[in-house]
Amino acid sequence: MILVNGKVASDIEVTDRGLQYGDGLFETIAIHDERAILYSSHLKRLEEGCRRLLIPPIAREILDEEVVKVCQGISRGVLKIMVTRGSGGRGYQPPSQPQPTRILSVYPWPNYPSIFMEYGITLRVCRTSLGYNPSLAGIKHLSRLEQVLARSEWKNPMIPEGLMLDSQGHVIEGTMSNLFIVQDAHLQTPDLSGCGVAGVMREFILKQAFNLGLKTVVRPLMLADLKRAEELFICNSLIGIWPVRRLGESQYPLGPVTRHLQHLMQS
Amino acid sequence: MILVNGKVASDIEVTDRGLQYGDGLFETIAIHDERAILYSSHLKRLEEGCRRLLIPPIAREILDEEVVKVCQGISRGVLKIMVTRGSGGRGYQPPSQPQPTRILSVYPWPNYPSIFMEYGITLRVCRTSLGYNPSLAGIKHLSRLEQVLARSEWKNPMIPEGLMLDSQGHVIEGTMSNLFIVQDAHLQTPDLSGCGVAGVMREFILKQAFNLGLKTVVRPLMLADLKRAEELFICNSLIGIWPVRRLGESQYPLGPVTRHLQHLMQS
Structure with missing residues (x-):
């Protein structure tokens, strides 16, 4: 309807x-x-x-x-x-x-393979970058051609998401999701003051983490930070949390923080 | 229809x-x-x-x-x-x-005051910037929220256009027009490889200038270049050419190159 x-x-x-x-x-x-x-x-x-x-x-x-x-x-x-x-x-x-x-x-409802949530996904890095624009950053507006172009870059259904960087190489988000990393027991997610959509699920996870006593950091992240990360996951309102198991040459375990947050969301 | x-x-x-x-x-x-x-x-x-x-x-x-x-x-x-x-x-x-x-x-047909074409206009500088995105630069796509936000910044009908810069301060274009400057008998217009719309009238003017033997330069321009310019004008497919007479503290004459190009277009 x-x-x-x-x-x-x-x-x-x-x-x-x-x-x-x-x-x-x-x-x-x-x-x-x-x-x-x-x-x-x-x-x-x-x-x-x-x-x-x-x-x-x-x-x-x-x-x-x-x-x-x-x-x-x-x-x-x-x-x-x-x-x-x-x-x-x-x-x-x-x-x-x-x-x-x-x-x-x-x-x-989009019937994503359940393996994405249970086992995790392979993430790719998109060539299409996000334009830096503080006036539009954070909100979910209708001018979404950057995401459309990024999502056109690949068709392999086994890779359900691509990462988008800004023109300075900062990691910002997925085409349809936000990104978190876990490093030294800190939950970190990219700063979105210059571009990107501040997802509702991202906000929810930041709150949950705070309630758990997990330290959260919102800051500019580079691909090098992702390489060093202990855990990596993406999220949005439909998929919930999908662990990232592979990004380029890097592999990640399905770690305890990701698992814990997934459990919280299912309860 | x-x-x-x-x-x-x-x-x-x-x-x-x-x-x-x-x-x-x-x-x-x-x-x-x-x-x-x-x-x-x-x-x-x-x-x-x-x-x-x-x-x-x-x-x-x-x-x-x-x-x-x-x-x-x-x-x-x-x-x-x-x-x-x-x-x-x-x-x-x-x-x-x-x-x-x-x-x-x-x-x-939009009935712009004829004074804009005959005498020229006052141009302002917009706060809303253009995101750098080579994938979208040049084409006239439908994701135009940056222009909408820039055009929302002022209501004074005596100021018919605003300049948009990228986040590095390069002058790119007007909200609905392209920009040219004349300096040392060179016609110059901003490079649009990172953002902006490559206007059909801009292209037409570049061709006309070439036919006239006027040297044209497409390069990154800053506000300082505009300050030093001898003539300044904007163009698009509907307005043709509007001389710019004032931008901030700078004032410009309605110079011979602008006049000549205007005449060519009316013929």
Whole structure:
């Protein structure tokens, strides 16, 4: 089911700035037993994105009601919420009174091989880099061509994810996931102030780690840091945590910190 | 009139990757007496964009026919051609056999004050920077949130354009235009290998200058180079050439090279 501004629909206007300029935001949320998982955190990021892009936020009650409606009867699925600046304006210049478009849609659950979660994955490094842009860093906006290009670089289904670096060689994230390393009992994840999406699952893991008394560090990371790491994993709202077992010439064990965090998430 | 894949329509599918990820390209073309101006150059850039993004190009005959159709009866207007990767794929991963969506639409001619062309404009410098990304540089893709944010920075209609720099401080382009400077009888324009859109009008001006025997230089430019310049102008397919008379504390004359190029374009 797709709801466009509350009405069942499958189309949007060609003039919508989401299409014209990638002028909007989205959230991808796991549905389990008709419930949107980590819903409040997703809404918090969406609101932050609206604030940053100067798009009037959607009233919480409206979203709540529509989310319940589209999740009805879904035991396992994916909810995508998109908010665009709507139509209007003069070229790139936004209209002075934007009328945002909200689109809620539900997709089938992606049946990733369970071995990715249980055993772990091989990660590759993408050639496509991420542009440094603090104005857009952190939020999950619709201008995602960098990720599309990076994800076009390989087809081997046994390699489910690729790492993206910025033009200075800092490791930022996967095409659809965030990255963590474990080193000297510290959980470390790349600084995203210049580019990248601050994932809801990344935030959740940082909180869990804090509750566990595990020291967390958010800092610029290079490939050399990944080589030295004891454990490596990626995460997002749909996959949860996937251990990384191989990256280039480096191999990693499925270590105790990764395992522990995976267990926490399943409970 | 809007044609979506050849049919009169005003909507496209929500699942289209143009909306979902900014996964596509566009051209903005002046229409004069039912003719699309610099049409071949626009199509060449569109084809180059398709090649770079691995989107199957639209057959030339199909586009030609649809362009004639939408331009019919239009004495002055704007033709926008969009090509997206269509629907499908798995997340960011493009489908193996993309079915591109083509959208042709006609908009009213923007009635810019004629003083901008005749006397010139005041240009400002935007805070929003352009991310360095050679994979996307040059082409006119749909992930344009940087331009939207830059164009949101000011509302004063007497300032019709803002300059965008990359994160290293190189001057790249205007939000909707390219930039030229004249210095020691050389026509210079920023190198766009790291970011920016290689405008069709920029290309046309470079050719005209070559034919005039004017030496042209494409190189990295800084704000200091602009300060020292004898003449400054911006250009795009709709505005033609607008002289820049003021940028920050610097003032510029409406110089002979700018004037000469303007005359050539009107002939």
